[in-house]
């Protein structure tokens with residue numbers, strides 16, 4: 001978003017910038033996580049408008065996880081005007097240096113919030129949905145969002161020794177998975193009972209118990225969910241195909257345009 005001299009907030013005038021920001025929200029809809037958005041942006045550049053002395057200058061870089069989160073959480077993209085979202089505290093350290101620390105305030109404590117203040121990429125209600133989804137995704141606070149992948153216990157298995165959730169690690173060599181207690185990894189000396197266990201050792205037993213406990217309706221629900229995942233993968237595949245098609249078309253067009261240039265003008269064409 002750009003702030004005009006008249007105090008108005010407008011969408012970025014650059015189309016590539018607008019597309020990139022709109023894609024952050026579209027990809028969040030598709031993947032349901034900031035990590036999914038970042039992964040989809042691999043190999044694609046992301047815009048950044050400078051602030052300070054170079055205010056407004058357009059630069060390009062990588063879309064980081066932090067950047068994706070800050071866009072998804074920033075009400076300005078949802079057409080809202082907000083002020084006072086941060087708390088800034090400064091501390092003088094024993095050696096005399098001053099450090100400042102910025103923390104986010106909960107929405108109820110923002111100084112000013114005016115929804116539908118300007119044109120945004122998403123609606124205010126969508127903004128609130130994203131906020132809820134992001135909170136549900138925060139595994140560090142104990143949330144266990146559903147995960148995709150072959151190991152059946154990922155996201156729901158807890159360490160029998162310390163009781164903390166276990167992570168799923170895929171082995172580079174053969175792609176099989178292990179459930180790993182994060183406690184064991186960070187401090188195996190203090191938690192000798194924490195272990196890593198191969199998914200192949202746990203999963204068959206869990207599957208057997210699960211099938212014994214499931215009703216036919218629950219099975220059809222699970223099949224529907226699996227179809228949805230399949231479709232989602234096909235859609236992202238299709239998007240990649242379209243991108244290749246577009247790139248081919250553009251290369252073709254550039255080649256034709258180049259071919260039409262008179263020989264004496266070729267030098268000019270090359271420098272354009």
Ligand SMILES: [Zn+2]
Pocket residue numbers: 159160161162163164181182183184191193194195
């Ligand atoms: Zn443990």
